Amino acid sequence: MSPKTAKPVAFADRYQSVLVPVIFEHWARELIRRSAPQAGEHVLDLACGTGVVTREVAKLGLNLGSQVAVDHSADMLKVARRLGSPDAHDIEWLQAAVGALPFEDGRFDLAYCQQALQFFPDRLAALGELHRVMKKGGRVAFCVQQGLAVNPMLRAQARALDKHVGEGAGSAVRAICGLPDGDELRSLFEDAGFTDIEVESVTLSLHHPDARAFAAGAMGGMHTGDKLSGLDGDRIDAAIEEFLTGLGDCYDGTAMRFPHVSNVVLATA
Structure with a gap:
């Protein structure tokens, strides 16, 4: 289905299907590698x-004392419980x-926390x-996103949303980069x-084989809601084209490969 005709998808499901495989699985593995x-x-x-x-973590097959996962969102947890883990049944x-x-x-x-500290009130x-x-x-x-200046994929999203959805629509993207300074962390x-x-x-080098599909999913599934819903098809297409153009050398006409830069924090209690 094209973005013009696709049925609305709940944010948590879109987050899982679009963002997790491309971004969050890779950062999860990086944090686990560093913390052992x-x-x-x-x-x-x-x-x-x-x-x-x-x-x-469950995939490692360790005999852990316990695994506990906490979130404020019932919708996110609903997806998490549905997916579960074949490697651990007592999460x-x-x-x-x-x-x-x-x-x-x-x-x-x-304890782990990936790409969330910047959103804590x-x-x-x-x-x-x-x-x-x-x-x-x-x-x-922890990993915490750095700023738009070093993250071309997010920069392209913010500009496309501001231009084609409305001034300030890219604020959801800028919020992702709301705690970029290592000294402040x-x-x-x-x-x-x-x-x-x-x-x-x-810096992780991340990839999606279909940049256009990623754009439709990512800009339609920001943390503060679907930024493309309510737009007519031509405006959605224009926003996606703006995003693809904004990727510059990160886009080869079909696929996208982009640097994703975060601060990783390791600390002891």
């Missing part, structure tokens, strides 16, 4: 979305706010709450009580 979960550890996936980090999927986690002090050995309070539920010496691994973790803080700029 161990058998017996109790692992938390904070702001888990549709559960990609949890599923990737806890819990709906909770990051600033009020329903766990006792010192519960977890390892009170980042320091959320990190303080995470510190509370970590064991002393427990590890955390370090200060947040320090103020929340973490130590041994490492902040590293990391």
Whole structure:
């Protein structure tokens, strides 16, 4: 189906089908590689979305103490539960706010949070709450998007939305890049009580074989809602063409290959 005739898709389903395979699976694997979960550890996936980090950890086949995934969105958790994991059947999927986690002090050995800290309404309070539920010496691994200047795919999205949907429509994309500074990240973790803080700029080279399909899905599934719904077909086509043009050398006429740059934070509770 073309974007003109396709039926509306719920955001959580679109997020899972469009963004997770292209972006979030790769960052999940990067965080797991850097943090090396161990058998017996109790692992938390904070702001888990549709559960990609949890599923990737489960694929390792470790005999974990427990796996818990938390998100504020019932819709995201519905998709996460539906997908589940053939590698682990005792994952806890819990709906909770990051600033009020329903766990006792010192519960977890390892916690992940990918591409979500920038959206937290009170980042320091959320990190303080995470510190509370970590064991002393427990590890955390975060990735947080850097700015539009170093992320051409997101820059192209923001410009296309602003031009063809309306001024400010690209704000959902700019929010993804709302915490780009490594020094600010370090200060947040320090103020929340973490130590041994490492902040590293990391670039992943990501790919989609059909850039036009990705554009329709991604711009129609931002965190603040479907930005293309309600537009007529010609305006949707124009927005997609603007996105493809904005990719520049990242687009070969069919596929897209683009750098995706984030800060990776490793710290100890």
